[in-house]
Amino acid sequence: MSAFYHFHWTRDEHADCLVLMTTLADFVQHDFMEIVDQDLISGNPYPEALIVIVPADAAQEMKSALTGMMGSEALLRLPNDTAIVLATFDERGKIVVSDVLQGELTLGSEDFTAIVRAGTLYLVKSREAVLEAPPGHHFVHPKRKHSRAFFRTANALIQGEEIGFLALVLLPYLGEADEKVWVDSSSIAALVYAAYALKGRLTKKITCIQIQSFLSYEGVDRLQVQDPSKELVLISATASGSLPEIVARKTRLPEDRIITLFSTSKQPSGTVVFDARETIRGLEPLMLETFDATQCPWCRDGSRLITFVGDQFLADAAVVLPYTIVETAASPALRAIMQKYRAHKAFSLRLHRERPGHGLFVDLQYTLLAENNRAAIRKMVQRNIPASTSHILPTEGKDSEQLAAIVADEIEALGLPRPEILSSSSTGVATKDRRGVVIVAATIGSGQSFQDASRDLRTPFKNLPRTYFAGVNKHSLAEYQGTLLKDLEHNNREHKHIFCVVDAMTLPHENQFSSWEKELTFWRKVKADLPERYKTSKVVSFIERRIRILLRDIVENDFFLTNTAELQLELRPSFAFWDSAYDTKTIKQGDVFATIASILESRRKPSKAKSSPDLAQSPFHLTILSSENFTRFNDGIIQASLLRAAFPHELSYAHTTTANHSAKIGHLILKMLERHAENQGEAVLEFLVALATRQMTLATVDLERIVSFPKNKLPKLLAAVLPYVLEDEPYAETADSETEVPA
Template sequence: MIITSFKHSNKLHWCIAISSCDNGVELETEIKNFLNYNYTPEYIHLLRPDNSENYKITKERIPNFEKIKIDEFKYSSDGKIINTSNGLEINENIYSEISKSICTYFLVKYDSILKAGLESYFLLPSGVHATHFIRIANIFKESHDINILAIFLLPYFKNNPDIIYSDTPTIFPLVYSCILYKNMNNDKVYNPRVKFYSSNRVTKDEIENIGNSLFIVSTSINGSLPKKLNDLGVDWSKITVLFSFDKNNESLYSVMSKQNSLEILSTEFVSKKPEEFKKLFPNRTFEIKFEDEQFIPSPPTISRFKIILKDAPENLSDLMYNYLKYDFVSCYKGQNSLGKTRDIYIDVSKLFIDINKDNEDLNHFEKKTKNLIINQLPINIKSIIYVDDAESKYIADKIKEYYKIAHSKDVESVFYKDLKLDDSFSEPSCYLVCSSCISNGKKISDVSRKLRTQEHSQIIYFNGFVRCIDEKAYSNLMSNIKYGKYNDFSTYSFITIDKILLPNEDSDSISWEFEKELLKSLLHGFNDFGTNQIINEKTKSFFQERYDALIKNKEGLINNVYLNKSNGSRLFLNKNFAFFKFTDWKPEEIQQSKVYFSILSVLHNFRIKKNIKQTIYERHIFDPENFNRYNDGIIQASFLRAATNKELNYEIDRDSSSLMTTIINSSIEENENKDTAPYEFLMAICIGKLTLQKNDLNSIYEKYKEHPDNIIGVLLQVIYSKYLEKNE
């Protein structure tokens, strides 16, 4: 089964599609898992096979599902989708939205859209040049997914065509699934012939029984192949495109799924004749040639990127300046909606000390909050609602305390799940919804849904800190929350004290998690690394202390974000840090967690500005020169922890691997004398974060395997066991 979501008539809809080969579906479990990433819908469309069992959704067992409308549909072997409650066929508009949503889901799920590099283009079989190519074969891997897709192709088999023509053999599983559906519960077997035609060489002589055939085109960006078939005498009604990106809304051929490239990739597909394409993209000179489904791609374009001062977020320096002395950031703490430990944990309560003091004694956060209470909070607040954790409650209680002083009025502070609402209450009032730190806004969206019944009331959303993945996500969050009775403008207030753009916190690949598992193997005898014979008591104590810090970190990692130096001291940030515009600080004042936070935000801001996306044709790797330019050990360690494994994949570029090897060698050699981070470099290799070409990795091992620093020796033995031993 699959679950997708889409907007229709300003409402959020879900489609739950169950395949004919899905047995024993844990429907409610799947819904709860989907809720971890998505907003609660207002409508659900449940699609199941005609001859399958009934699937009941018990709303009471799923949070916030009490008022959701559920329509159940059955799809039959003739391609009809019928509402089980009234026996009517599905509404055309809903059918279109569901079809588009499901087909888009598969395009994205199987990464089937290939993007050419910045200097390359695809030469398609039709002779046109294109910026993208739809690798349709990627989609047809799982039988239950193919069966769901077949639902939307079945209507085009209604006249039982004698021959099914396809432009590629890779879609045969989909055609076969449709034929199986057609033969379900049918006495007369439907057994058409399936033939394949070459999209760039098809001629009229190759086509037989043209009047009772169905011509399937797997994908079309500009409608050129359907037009070619029509020129050969094939009627438009006999041509069906599975995935069409053609912008022409008046196309005469049938389309199973009309797609919009902007909605999928936030970029336009361009497919034009060679002369027109070269005018648009004069710098794209490398050709990637296709012959139907066989293609010979050029090696991926390797782009090495360097970080400069301008890559820092505009507000980073001010943020650090305002909150330098507060312990508001820690690493590897708390749990996200998936139950995974968070990479960055922002504790706003550490910034909210006492707004009852004189204004000049307040910090930046307290001043802005105090100004909010004085100038923007009305006197008729009915409830202060906190949405999630202890920090939100702390803020709600602080505001409640100050509000009482300012307005001589008591107001209740309540957890949003415990909020009792009187739906008949019609007097104007105000609700203040407090959140300490939000990323996707899922919980305040739940509050928003709950407060919809209070249409006469003012709702103010107070957010201490917002960490979204980009400005678009932040804008969408604001517009969704502020949307209300008056559609033409914002109904409700959405106030953010501070904001930073950071990667999604739902990643389960953060370095500390892998490091913890590696240390567990080293210390407790579950490893095959062969280190038991070489590890000494001092090294074992070093690893044990580090392991304890990772598993007993109730306050998160603050000044133990990175491995200590060989002398036992922690890595410090030296003066004149490039991304801080202020200088009145001492190295010991800058916590390691704040350094990681800063570097992570810089890297993420760079990715957004440069639209960095890793594809099989384009690779962006972190230029090793960055480690020379920013040569403080703590900054190097931050880069290693904050960059992705794809950005640190030097195995794909010989020169980068060689340069990175030199940097690591230098770090090991200067370990005792300078501020370097050899343990961090070697740990990054051990946990698979940083990769080098095998000969370079072997050269590091051979050079330093007898190093007097036993920690280095043990880490090198792990590297040998994991990556080198099997190649001997």
């Protein structure tokens, strides 16, 4: 929560104005500084103007504080030519310029109207006040009307500064002698109190207001207006405009006393504070319309109902659907990149520095940076690097520095002057005249390295051409990528900056795979709990060796557990998701895991061809990996990749609706235990550990079947692990009296 509500407003003369608004009488410097600093870090070089809107009784303190901050770059990090305007509002919500503290910027009443509208629109969109049902679903209202979307004002009333902003918006519509306000929903009561409290403070009059909810359509009969001059009706939102009309007929109130906060109606009645039709431009025309059940077009199409009552949602039973991976799940782009990267030790699992778990790392030494792959980099340089480039800044890492040197070579090969390569620790030091800069990163995940570089280059390179050049983008379909791209390309009124990538993959955005961390905890537990009957040198040696592997970066063929002969899982010929033949001896486990992880992540994201992803998840729609995936792909290395790359909820088969899949997987594991020494059972240890760590869950009846497998037919390691499938503490307070099992 902050003391200031902030947003951006644009007009032709000033393309990018940062607006901060508060209803507080006191100045909170920390919140002010944090907003301005974070706005700079967001990717914009800087706003062309800063507009601060405060209540009239805070104007003097704000002016004094801003004047003091302008003298210190540490307090207000804005260029000296950035216009800074202080504006104030009175008890009627009228906004006027109080002082222009720096630069030049003229604002009139029309500008402030546009500013308020921009702030309201930003609030509605950022808080997702328009709720849209997920694919294959639609809403049923308390009055049994159906719609695919609706406007929920309560979503825009979450933080205090947002309520304060809307209180300012509401001020012009309040009467001078109001004593009672009728609201259609109690969710907007806080806004009414805030608006009258603000008005009372500015007029220095104590305002006692009574607020009563009439519960929308079903409670219109409760409306009993006694004195129209002292009562008004405030409606949160309307899509059809019918509720204000009903209220008008019932109360005989004049139009200016029936106020609707948000309206998406084409023909609204009464007084509308904000015409919200702009917020629904991207929706289908029928989305916000309501229909009787017998006339509902979505019911006719087989759409499922989501019931909600008042401000609370009562979710219907979720549908659980299985998904089977097919050969076409691997896109041509993925096949092409894997043909380039496989068999070159490109993929490893690196421990995160700041949080538990491993992230998939892409090593470019023998792939993109190899001499035989220069053509791809050369093509990107020719197509995207401006001739004005005078400097190159590599982000941290040897791969980035090597890629930066290659880019410099290719620019020089075009007959252009060789750019000067800067140091990431001294971006402001340059010997050549600055004309343009290329920021080079070997791989990007979140894009933080590019955003940090953008911030460092803001002062020395100002608005000069800036090109962001990445070798591999690991999260090309992540939701944040669109925002990242806009931030990096943004250049105020100048031409956009350039963002280009040589190779792109699709991996989970957080790039955090927890399976190995959970496995480490499991083996430590097994080692501590291991009964004497299983504590052979062979079993202990296996556990200790695996713990050592999990405590470091995981490379080559240490991704997965071995088979019972302690041989590493290997890929056999004809992998469905790769093109052309390959030498199975050169393929590493990381190659297969990266392929499966990329396929699964791409199935979680919507595509142009299919709005609902194959692995879609919502409160009303769940998808699991079908048990068929583990029978179709019978290579142990592929099965292990699926177990490790999937999310636990995608491997959750304990529900009654997935009982058939649980039974099939249970049967598969029993067959693996039976044939653990053959190819069919090579991944049995991976399955047992997945169940023991709850990466995969099965129905209790199937877990009991697995655990009941005769331990005397198993190697001691499998026999020791097997009870953990069903119990967390299988060896707690148990007698060590089981029949000895052979090694």
